[in-house]
Amino acid sequence: MTTKTSISKRILVTGGAGFLGSHLCDRLIEQGHDVLCxxxxxTGSKRNVAHLLDHPRxxxxxxxxxxxxxxxxxxxxxxxxxxxxxxxxxxxxxxxKTSVHGAINMLGLAKRVRAKILQASTSEVYxxxxxHPQPESYWGKVNPxxxxxxxxxxxxxxETLFFxxxxxxxxxxxxxxxxxxYGPRMHPNDGRVVSNFIVQALRGEPITIYGDGxxxxxxxxxxxxxxxxxxxxxxxDDFTGPxxxxxxGEFTMLELAKLVIELTxxxxxxxxxxxxxxxxxxxRPDIRLAEATLNWKPGVPLREGLSRTIEYFxxxxxx
Ligand SMILES: NC(=O)c1ccc[n+]([C@@H]2O[C@H](COP(=O)([O-])OP(=O)(O)OC[C@H]3O[C@@H](n4cnc5c(N)ncnc54)[C@H](O)[C@@H]3O)[C@@H](O)[C@H]2O)c1
Numbered sequence: 001m002t003t004k005t006s007i008s009k010r011i012l013v014t015g016g017a018g019f020l021g022s023h024l025c026d027r028l029i030e031q032g033h034d035v036l037c038x039x040x041x042x043t044g045s046k047r048n049v050a051h052l053l054d055h056p057r058x059x060x061x062x063x064x065x066x067x068x069x070x071x072x073x074x075x076x077x078x079x080x081x082x083x084x085x086x087x088x089x090x091x092x093x094x095x096x097k098t099s100v101h102g103a104i105n106m107l108g109l110a111k112r113v114r115a116k117i118l119q120a121s122t123s124e125v126y127x128x129x130x131x132h133p134q135p136e137s138y139w140g141k142v143n144p145x146x147x148x149x150x151x152x153x154x155x156x157x158x159e160t161l162f163f164x165x166x167x168x169x170x171x172x173x174x175x176x177x178x179x180x181x182y183g184p185r186m187h188p189n190d191g192r193v194v195s196n197f198i199v200q201a202l203r204g205e206p207i208t209i210y211g212d213g214x215x216x217x218x219x220x221x222x223x224x225x226x227x228x229x230x231x232x233x234x235x236x237d238d239f240t241g242p243x244x245x246x247x248x249g250e251f252t253m254l255e256l257a258k259l260v261i262e263l264t265x266x267x268x269x270x271x272x273x274x275x276x277x278x279x280x281x282x283x284r285p286d287i288r289l290a291e292a293t294l295n296w297k298p299g300v301p302l303r304e305g306l307s308r309t310i311e312y313f314x315x316x317x318x319x
């Protein structure tokens with residue numbers, strides 16, 4: 001299920017050398033667009049877009065979005081921001097700056113060139129939610145001063161900026177709230193649960209489970225997510241979001257660990273560790289708005305997505 005378009009646009013993807021950004025660049029190039037990929041390579045890597053470097057419609061620029069950018073584009077996908085706790089907590093001040101100054105700079109650019117702009121927001125704006133599953137109308141329960149706040153509050157502030165630019169300057173905005181997404185090109189050391197489990201299983205190391213492993217997460221495969229993101233960009237100007245994108249299938253950490261062990265054929269054992277601060281106990285998207293607005297629903301089951309991700313990690317480990 002892919003979207004095809006006949007009109008070629010100039011599209012900026014910030015964070016384009018990251019996990020999701022690189023898949024987005026692939027799809028936009030496939031659709032015939034000119035893609036400008038901007039990244040400071042904090043968590044992303046040239047390797048993720050190496051196969052695109054010789055493409056005549058692809059350009060890679062090293063740039064930090066906390067500084068202004070002057071380019072001519074028709075659409076902007078703003079993905080620049082470290083997404084895993086290990087990386088966003090490494091330099092929390094820079095994380096907030098990336099979300100907030102990055103949003104201001106990209107919105108400023110969109111305003112100057114009258115581009116349409118999409119923000120990669122996150123389910124983290126819901127914090128440790130009291131409502132399950134989370135609809136877009138839920139305002140969230142976020143700790144403003146905790147160790148996750150640089151990311152959660154940074155992303156919340158970015159959403160505020162998007163909506164103020166929309167109200168104040170009539171900018172065409174789209175805000176997508178992404179729930180846990182996984183797939184090939186995830187950073188092997190980013191501490192996210194899927195990459196952690198796979199890497200540990202492939203190395204035959206114990207699989208680390210925080211708490212009792214009964215906390216649940218939903219996992220969306222990257223291809224499904226990118227399709228929904230591109231469809232969101234294609235919605236009419238009156239549609240701003242926020243819109244949840246994710247896979248509502250809910251799995252406990254124990255179930256995930258067992259599936260990874262089965263699919264890798266690993267002999268790894270489970271190792272239980274204390275739960276980190278502010279770790280949400282349950283998170284699951286309500287995607288009724290996405291289903292109705294985008295005529296979309298995730299199609300890749302966890303077992304298949306995990307197999308494709310494991311295949312990637314095996315190749316990376318042996319290359
Ligand atoms: N993967 C998920 O499950 C998930 C969930 C919710 C939201 N998101 C959002 O999607 C976006 C992409 O996430 P990802 O999973 O691909 O993570 P990622 O870390 O692989 O990608 C982020 C990219 O942004 C770049 N970057 C970071 N700071 C930058 C800066 N100041 N200037 C320029 N580039 C910068 C990084 O180098 C990297 O290439 C992020 O905004 C993230 O918050 C992802």
